[in-house]
Amino acid sequence: MAFRKAFVPLRTLNSLCRPKSFTQNISPQLPPLISSTRSFSSSPCRRIMEMSGFTESQLEVRDAIFKICANFPDDYWMEHDQTGEYPHELHAALSKDGWIGIALPEELGGAGLGIAEATMMLHTIAESGAGIAGAQSIHANVYATQPVAKFATPEQRQEFLPKLIKGEWRCCFGVTEPNTGLETLKLRAFAKKDGNTYTITGQKIWISSAQVAQKMILLARTTPLSSVSKPSAGLSLFFISLDKSHPGLTMQRIPKMGGRAIDANEIFFDNYPIPSSALIGKEGDGFKQILHGMNAERCLLAGEALGLGYAALGKAAKYARERVVFGRAIGMNQGIQHPLADAYMNLEAAKLATYHAAKLYDSSGKVGGPTQKEVGVAANSAKYLAAEAAFKSCERAVLAHGGMGYAQEYHVERYFRECLVPRIAPVSREMIMNYVAENALGLPRSY
Structure with missing residues (x-):
C-alpha cells in the first residue's frame, strides 16, 4: 500500500522504511498532518518537522498515527478521564496493524524499527489530544518488552511477544515498591525458587494497566540483599502471568489526579507461584537487563511530554x-503572546534533545556507537527538558484561557493535571540532576 489517502498499516510501513523501497513506493503527495476528520491545530507543520532532522519513516509514523487518533476526539478522552475506563478502542486500533510492535523484531510480527520511531508514535498519540493517558495505554508494551526481546531465549520470545504485538495480551511493568521508591537496588519483593517453580512474595506500587493486563514483566530479588557482593546483584527479571483469581495475588486501584483512564495499582504477592521458565536470561542479571528498558522509557516519556505540551x-x-x-x-496582547511563544521555544529545544537521545539509543551497541552511560545522560536530560517544557506549556495554556481554563470542556485542565506525570515518573527531576552531575560533569556522587 502506498502512502496516499489511506492510513498505512505498520507492517506495510516496515517494508517501506528501507531507503530503496521508500523511493519506489511513497507517493510524492504525502498526506498533511492536519486530518480531514479533525483539526490538529497544535501540530507543527511538516516542513518544520522535516527541518528538525526526522527521517522519512518517523514522519510517516506521525502521519499514520494522527489518522488513527482522528477517530478519538477530545470528548472521548474527557469522558474516559471522568469514568476511569481504559481506552480499549485505541489499543485495538493500534494493535490491529502492528503498531504496538513498532520496536520489536520483525520475525515475531513487529516492525523492527527503533526507539526513535516509537518515540514519534507516542509523541503523536499525546499530541492528538489523547495526552498522557492515551500514550500510557501502550507505553509499557513498547518499552518494557525491550529487555525481553534482547535477553529472552528464542523460545521465550516466540511464546511471549507475538500475542502482545497482536493485542491479544497486554503487559504491565512491575518494578517500583512502596518502601523503596527510587532505590531500585533495595527492592524487597522476593522470588524463591523451589524446583521448577518460583514463589513471589512482596509488594509493587504504581503499576499502570494492571487491571487490564494479562502479563507482567517483573523485577524481583532472587538473592537476599545481605548475601550479595553489590546491591545491583541478586535481582532477576521475569515474564509472568497475572492470574487475578489466585489467592496469592491481590491488586488495589489507586485513585489519582490525572490520566485516570489508565489504572494505577498497588499489587500484593503472597507466595504467588510462577514457573521457572518465566525467568528472563540468567538469575541475578535483572538490574543490568532493565537498564536496557529504562533508557528507552526515558525517550518515550519525553516524547509523550512533548506531545502533551504541543497539544496544550x-x-x-x-x-x-x-x-x-x-x-x-x-x-494581540503581548501579555498573552510572549508566554506562549516562550513555551513554544522550550518545546522545540526539548524536541531536539529528545530525538537526539532516541537516535543515540538506537545506535548504541554498534561498533563506535555511544556507551550506555552516554545514552543514559542523553535520555535522562531529554526526559527532564521535555517534562519541564510540557509543564510550562500546559500551565500557560490554562492561564491563557482565563476562567475557562478551569472548565473541562476546554480540555487544558486535563492536560495540566497530566503534565505532572513526566516531572515525577519514572524518576524525579532531582535524581536526574544527580545522575547528570555525576555522569556528565564528573562530580562526586551525592546520595
Whole structure:
C-alpha cells in the first residue's frame, strides 16, 4: 500500500522504511498532518518537522498515527478521564496493524524499527489530544518488552511477544515498591525458587494497566540483599502471568489526579507461584537487563511530554486568536503572546534533545556507537527538558484561557493535571540532576 489517502498499516510501513523501497513506493503527495476528520491545530507543520532532522519513516509514523487518533476526539478522552475506563478502542486500533510492535523484531510480527520511531508514535498519540493517558495505554508494551526481546531465549520470545504485538495480551511493568521508591537496588519483593517453580512474595506500587493486563514483566530479588557482593546483584527479571483469581495475588486501584483512564495499582504477592521458565536470561542479571528498558522509557516519556505540551499550546493559540476582550483578540496582547511563544521555544529545544537521545539509543551497541552511560545522560536530560517544557506549556495554556481554563470542556485542565506525570515518573527531576552531575560533569556522587 502506498502512502496516499489511506492510513498505512505498520507492517506495510516496515517494508517501506528501507531507503530503496521508500523511493519506489511513497507517493510524492504525502498526506498533511492536519486530518480531514479533525483539526490538529497544535501540530507543527511538516516542513518544520522535516527541518528538525526526522527521517522519512518517523514522519510517516506521525502521519499514520494522527489518522488513527482522528477517530478519538477530545470528548472521548474527557469522558474516559471522568469514568476511569481504559481506552480499549485505541489499543485495538493500534494493535490491529502492528503498531504496538513498532520496536520489536520483525520475525515475531513487529516492525523492527527503533526507539526513535516509537518515540514519534507516542509523541503523536499525546499530541492528538489523547495526552498522557492515551500514550500510557501502550507505553509499557513498547518499552518494557525491550529487555525481553534482547535477553529472552528464542523460545521465550516466540511464546511471549507475538500475542502482545497482536493485542491479544497486554503487559504491565512491575518494578517500583512502596518502601523503596527510587532505590531500585533495595527492592524487597522476593522470588524463591523451589524446583521448577518460583514463589513471589512482596509488594509493587504504581503499576499502570494492571487491571487490564494479562502479563507482567517483573523485577524481583532472587538473592537476599545481605548475601550479595553489590546491591545491583541478586535481582532477576521475569515474564509472568497475572492470574487475578489466585489467592496469592491481590491488586488495589489507586485513585489519582490525572490520566485516570489508565489504572494505577498497588499489587500484593503472597507466595504467588510462577514457573521457572518465566525467568528472563540468567538469575541475578535483572538490574543490568532493565537498564536496557529504562533508557528507552526515558525517550518515550519525553516524547509523550512533548506531545502533551504541543497539544496544550495549540489549544491556547486557538483560544487566543478567537477570544475577543475590549474589542480585540487577546492574542494581540503581548501579555498573552510572549508566554506562549516562550513555551513554544522550550518545546522545540526539548524536541531536539529528545530525538537526539532516541537516535543515540538506537545506535548504541554498534561498533563506535555511544556507551550506555552516554545514552543514559542523553535520555535522562531529554526526559527532564521535555517534562519541564510540557509543564510550562500546559500551565500557560490554562492561564491563557482565563476562567475557562478551569472548565473541562476546554480540555487544558486535563492536560495540566497530566503534565505532572513526566516531572515525577519514572524518576524525579532531582535524581536526574544527580545522575547528570555525576555522569556528565564528573562530580562526586551525592546520595
